[in-house]
Amino acid sequence: MTPVTFVVTPVHAPLRARWRRYRWPRAPADRVGATRVACGATDRDNGEPDVKFTADIRYDAAPADVFSMLTSSDFQRQVCEATGAIDHSVDIEEAGAGATITTTRTLPADDLPDFVRKFVGSTLQVMRVDHWGAPDESGTRTGTVVVEIKGAPVRLTGSITLAPEGSGALEQVDGDLKASLPLVGGKVEKAAEPAIRAAISKEQEIGSGWLA
Numbered sequence: 001m002t003p004v005t006f007v008v009t010p011v012h013a014p015l016r017a018r019w020r021r022y023r024w025p026r027a028p029a030d031r032v033g034a035t036r037v038a039c040g041a042t043d044r045d046n047g048e049p050d051v052k053f054t055a056d057i058r059y060d061a062a063p064a065d066v067f068s069m070l071t072s073s074d075f076q077r078q079v080c081e082a083t084g085a086i087d088h089s090v091d092i093e094e095a096g097a098g099a100t101i102t103t104t105r106t107l108p109a110d111d112l113p114d115f116v117r118k119f120v121g122s123t124l125q126v127m128r129v130d131h132w133g134a135p136d137e138s139g140t141r142t143g144t145v146v147v148e149i150k151g152a153p154v155r156l157t158g159s160i161t162l163a164p165e166g167s168g169a170l171e172q173v174d175g176d177l178k179a180s181l182p183l184v185g186g187k188v189e190k191a192a193e194p195a196i197r198a199a200i201s202k203e204q205e206i207g208s209g210w211l212a
Contacts, residue, residue, distance in 0.1 A: 051176070051177035051178070052175075052176060052177075053156060053158065053173065053174075053175050053176065053177045053196065054172070054173060054174050054175075055172065055173040055197075055200050056170060056171075056172055057170070057171040057172070057173075057200065057203070057204045057207075058165065058168060058169070058170055058171075058204075059168050059169045059170075059171070059204075059207055059208065059211055060167070060168045060208070060211065060212075061168060061169060061211040062139070062164070062168075062169060063135070063139045063140070063141065063162050063163060063164055063169040064135075064139060065169075065211060066162060066169045066171065066207070066211070067099075067132070067135075067141060067162060069207055069210050069211060070099075070101060070130070070132075070162075070207075071092055071094065071099045071101065071132075072092075073090050073092055075206065075207070075210055076090040076092070076101065076103055077090055078206050078210075079103075079199070079202060079203050079206050080103055080105050082202050082205070082206055083105060083107070083198060083199050083202050084107060084108070085105035085106060085107055086106045086107065086108060086123065087105075087106040088103065088104060088105045088106065089103065089104045090102070090103050091103075096134060097133075097134035097135060098131070098132045098133045098134050098141075098143070099131075099132050100129065100130070100131045100132070101128075101129070101130040101131075101132070102127070102128070102129045102130075103127070103128050104125065104126070104127045104128075105125070105126045105127075105199075106123050106124070106125050107123065107124045107125075107126060108122070108123060108124070109122055109123050109124045110122075124149060125149070125150045126147065126148070126149050126150075126196075126199070127146075127147070127148045127150065128145070128146070128147045128148075128199070129145070129146045129147075130143060130144075130145050130160060131143045131144045131145075132160070132162070138163070138164060139163070139164050140161065140162065140163040140164065141161070141162045141163075142159065142160070142161050142162075143159070143160045143161075144157075144158070144159060144160065145157070145158050145159070145160045145173060145175060147196055153179065154177065154178070154179045155177075155178055155179075156175050156176070156177045156178075156196060157175055157176060158173060158174050158175015158176060159173075159174050159175065160172065160173055160174075161174075173200065177196070
């Protein structure tokens with residue numbers, strides 16, 4: 001299947017509380033503050049990952065300022081609340097010049113397809129863990145990201161990078177989204193992808209206002 005690229009401009013596309021209903025118009029990918037998310041699906045029968053997930057998040061601030069924002073409990077709580085979470089928790093552990101950020105969100109599953117709701121029930125619990133290392137001489141940080149949708153089970157694993165870009169910073173996510181379910185795994189992945197995409201887009205929207 002041909003990869004599809006989504007370009008998100010949060011100012012012109014406010015996100016609704018229920019992630020299943022998110023819709024965005026297209027916009028230039030090089031626009032400051034835009035979030036570029038690409039998802040390419042492949043055939044499960046070929047034994048390849050079903051969804052390749054990448055996101056480029058641009059901020060008009062230095063990487064050090066962006067990292068300080070990402071490791072703020074208040075910022076993470078704002079992002080959780082903005083994604084329509086019924087309940088959420090935030091835990092940030094700093095280790096040297098790096099940090100591990102863990103968030104959990106409980107989201108309504110009302111608008112999920114029936115075949116997904118039978119796995120997750122009336123709510124959807126999403127846990128994300130970002131582990132950031134120390135910056136190098138250029139100010140670039142690298143790390144890992146894990147997003148798990150409990151009960152489905154759906155899991156995104158990948159790498160994260162925060163680097164200087166011009167006068168601002170670029171945060172990149174590169175990972176694989178996979179559902180460990182026979183027969184319906186591919187359908188579950190496609191149903192779960194908008195929730196992850198929406199959370200990343202909302203993070204950029206809140207972050208741009210935070211850094212302004």
